[in-house]
Amino acid sequence: MIDLRMLRSDPDRVRASQVARGDDPALVDALLAADDERRAAVTRADELRRQQKEASQAVKSASKEDRPAVLERAKELAAAVKQAEAAQTEADAALRTAHLAVPNVVLDGVPPGGEQDYRVVTYVGDVPTYDFEVKDHLDLGTALGAIDTERGAKVSGSRFAFLTGWGALMELALVNLAIGQAVEAGFNPVIAPALVRPEAMEGTGFLGAHASEVYKLESDDLYLVGTSEVPLAAFHSGEVLDELPYRYAGFSSCFRREAGSHGKDTRGIIRVHQFDKVEMFSYVDPSDAAAEHERLLAHEIAFLTALELPFRVIEVAAGDLGSSAARKYDCEAWLPSQQRWLELTSTSNCTDFQARRLGVRFRGEDGLAPVATLNGTLCAVGRTIAVLLEVHQRADGSVHVPEALRPWLAGRKELLPL
RNA sequence: GGAGGCGUCGCCUAGUCCGGUCUAUGGCGCCGCACUGCUAAUGCGGUUUGGGUCUCAAGCCCAUCGGGAGUUCAAAUCUCCCCGCCUCCGCCA
Structure with missing residues (x-):
């Protein structure tokens, strides 16, 4: 608001x-x-x-x-x-x-326009070239015994997958790396509920334009969250905070109906109904919001860099912002099988818009005032696994393991097909 | 799922049976002032939150006793629904 x-x-x-x-x-x-x-x-x-x-x-x-x-x-x-x-x-x-009905006021410098009007902030790493025919993450993951979408469909339907073997271990490795990095940066780690009351969903703005994206448990009047931004933002709802900033790194499963995306990214695990995610969430003094936004972006960049992935950072145009966001950056990794950039992480500065609706305040110079809230993906697990497999593939079907992940993958430098 | 108890303006608490000076009592904490070599103690005053009026401030007004609805000229107090917490029973990773 x-x-x-x-x-x-x-x-x-x-x-x-x-x-x-x-x-x-x-x-x-x-x-x-x-x-x-x-x-x-x-x-x-x-x-x-x-x-x-x-x-x-x-x-x-x-x-x-x-x-x-x-x-x-x-x-x-x-x-x-x-x-x-x-x-x-x-x-x-x-x-x-x-x-x-009125979304947040965009910040100065945000490019006007729609989805195509983004501004490229920076490129990190070089777009890789391969002297063999690249496979996509599903072929690679199937061969490694890491991803099983067929059984995912049998058991749960389309857009569901099992992560098995190295796939399951990769998830745990990524989550450990992400949480470890976040804790070191001063974030309080949180395992958040994935089911929330209507007020939490409404307060974070997900029952507006995105209502059809959300799973609802009709008989219990609860919603499945699409991101742990929801429980993390509602965590302090109705509270007066002192000693800002508060920083949280939440791990939770995320559920999305993908109602409007028929036929889009149907192959593999890039777009599924359920995935796990580590999300950063900050409550700050509104005068610190812009600086905090840069910090969240820097954490995202550091994480993707540790995974040895080439990516670019874009600033999203005004028309592509969610209703709560006043500015947003996306980190997009290179997806070799499709020769395109794929959004892996995203960070939004919601200024005091979300906090006003949720009633999260602090004692400022002129009395109580809404805080500023910011969120940023540290690791969307499924998608990150897909990109890791593709980018780090080799001609023989093996996959290079970035050094940062090896401690949780039995020290392996590469994963081999079964 | 069943039975019972509880929820008062930061924390604790009086008030609820029997509706009206409740404009919500007292203590703690906090803020200001006074006194005092300093601190402490003591005294006095202030201290929920939201909204309206207003150029600003002050002032004034309205609402606020977990949330909502109802009864009434009048509700912290009576009725109903919901939420949360606690205890016991059942079930359960």
């Missing part, structure tokens, strides 16, 4: 943000109007409540003969209050709807 005081004093800034996103700037004026109407309704109801309270108090001190008249007036006012409160409730709901 955007700051309404800021909106009132500088609506043009919000309109410009909408234009950069390719969103409707009229939503801003609808929000301003809803805000005006709500305040008018509140003022009316407050005044009636005051009068009604006074009348009600007069009842008990009224003399016997005055009493019927006093009571009658109190009753009339009570009815008026009831009506005014109904109007206020309606105005509150209208404001909330209009408020939720």
Whole structure:
């Protein structure tokens, strides 16, 4: 939720943000109007409540003969209050709807436009060339006994896979490496619930545009999270934090319906319904948010570098940002089988937008204020395994193991086909 | 899943049976002031949160006793639903 005081004093800034996103700037004026109407309704109801309270108090001190008249007036006012409160409730709901419709205000310097209008920040490593015909991660993983999508489909359906043997060990290796790096950088490791209440899902903004992506357990009124950003952001909801910043590295399974992606990345484990992920999440003073964002990006870069993967960093354009994000960087690794860049990690600065909705505050100079929240992938396991297999493949079907992973893979320098 | 108990403005707590000076008591902590070589102690005052009004501030007003709905002129207090915690039983990795 955007700051309404800021909106009132500088609506043009919000309109410009909408234009950069390719969103409707009229939503801003609808929000301003809803805000005006709500305040008018509140003022009316407050005044009636005051009068009604006074009348009600007069009842008990009224003399016997005055009493019927006093009571009658109190009753009339009570009815008026009831009506005014109904109007206020309606105005509150209208404001909330209009408020939720306006996404976060993009930060200065974010490229305007849509998915194609990203800006390349940097390249790390060289795009590899192979003097043999490259295999894709599914062929490699099947040969290694690391990935089993056929049985995944048999047991659970399409877009499910088993990680077996070296595949399972690679997951544990990646998670250990990621958590170890995060802990060293000062993040508090967390194993988060993968099932959350509706408030947690709603508070993080995942029931808006992405509602159809989310699994719901109808009989228990719980949702399966698509990322541990959800439990980590809701972790401190409704709290007043001192001693900022708080930094967490959450490990959890992630579940996505992939409802709108029929036919896209159907092969292998690049896009599946269930995968595991290590996610960084920071609560910081809003004035530190930009610096924290660079730090999260640096941690992502360090992790991918340790995996000896070539990748690039892009800054995503305004129109491709989620509703909570004010700026976002993606790290995209080279996928040899498809000769293209594939998103492996992503980090968003949500400024105080998400914290306002979740009620996460700190004691600032002018009293309580929402904190800033930021999230960043450290390792999306399945996809990372896919890229590792492809990039580090050799002509004979063996796969080079990056040094950083060897401690958890029996010291192996390479994985051999069965 | 069954039975019972509990939830008060940072923490503890009075109040709930029997609705109205509850504008929520007291203690601890915290902040300010006074006193005092310093500290401590003591005294006085302040200390929930959100919203409205307002150029700002002050002031004033409204709401807030886990959440919601209801009864009533009036709800911390009565009724219903929900949430959470605790104890016992059942089941269980």
